[in-house]
Amino acid sequence: MIRITYNKDLGSLNTFGMKVKAACYVVYSEAGDLPQMDWDKLPQPILPLGSGSNILFTKDFPGTILHSDIKDIDIIEQRSRGDEVYVRAGSGVVFDDLCAWAASKQLWGIENLSAIPGTVGASAVQNVGAYGVEAGDVIDSVICYERSSGQFVTLNAEECAFAYRDSIFKHQRGRYIVVSVVFRLTALLSPQLEYGHLREAVERNIELMAPSTDPYPVLEPHAVAMPLSVKLVRDTVRIIREEKLPDPAKIGSAGSFFKNPVLSRESYLKVCGIAAEAGRDKVPHFELEDGNVKVPAAFLIEMCGLKGKKHGGAGVWEKQPLVIVNASGDASPDDILQLKNEIITAVNNKFGILLSPEVDHI
């Protein structure tokens, strides 16, 4: 079924809560709706939108927003004596609902991605990632509608060209509309706990005590240890995230506003030097195989003294300075953009590093 609305208010359809309108808003509930659409008659351009959790609308949108309501989750194949399980999920499925579904079936692979806002369709577009796992690690293929040919095409993981928060879909915007994604999950015990303090948090097993200023919350052991399970890892991730990140239902944001920069060793050492002068003997970092070093943008922003910084209704989130929030609830796109520019300038002036936004500006 296709539903079309004109002059649609997008205020509740983007997690930043930008009060903008779209000339047209189309919701489709099955893949077969897409070839039926009279594309040329719709206001242009066409923009697929999931939950709007990685988008900053900077003004009213003159074209058509296309929203998937395809919500099926099916096991389509099992291999290796049933251990490898191929799961197809519709692009309109809430990604965390898929994580919950996988946990309920004891299927490993996406538990570290629990509680990332947004839809399954966008998880492939964005190659969402958290706690050492990226969607592209477990995506087998992506089924799309290609508007130019009017055909459905299946792209395997290699063709999707997944990279850090990147995929072919971001470079050929408008070409593919994702209708479903096939994930390769496993029934074999496969926790991935190497990132940060996740293993420690999972092993301590697990009750959140008081809110903490530590990036990882204080966790207390249960009297009786719980068995390691998909659900246990999922719940741990959710607790850690709740502590650090604003809940989009309460405070508008699009999560991490900037990408974590990848630095040459030379510029990483320069950051270490500046940090040491400021009394910080450790710079959090992640060594890459090619010798470069990834440094959290949050650390650089914090070092510039911008934690909690406000501009109009926009603010830098105290607990995670990588996040710009709609602090007042009625921040304008301009407030967000001004604060973004202030951050980019400050980090560039102090470290000579140019941060680039992760959030799509529309």
Ligand SMILES: Cc1cc2nc3c(=O)[nH]c(=O)nc-3n(C[C@H](O)[C@H](O)[C@H](O)COP(=O)(O)OP(=O)(O)OC[C@H]3O[C@@H](n4cnc5c(N)ncnc54)[C@H](O)[C@@H]3O)c2cc1C
């Ligand atoms: C509080 C918070 C925390 C977050 N934490 C994380 C995190 O830990 N890791 C992470 O990676 N991200 C994180 N994000 C960002 C965001 O959740 C992801 O980028 C998510 O994948 C966006 O999903 P969405 O459905 O909201 O996509 P949207 O924001 O609606 O769209 C994102 C992009 O995908 C395209 N798109 C959407 N659906 C389709 C489709 N069906 N076909 C083709 N293109 C499509 C859009 O055109 C756009 O380019 C966070 C966001 C918030 C608000």
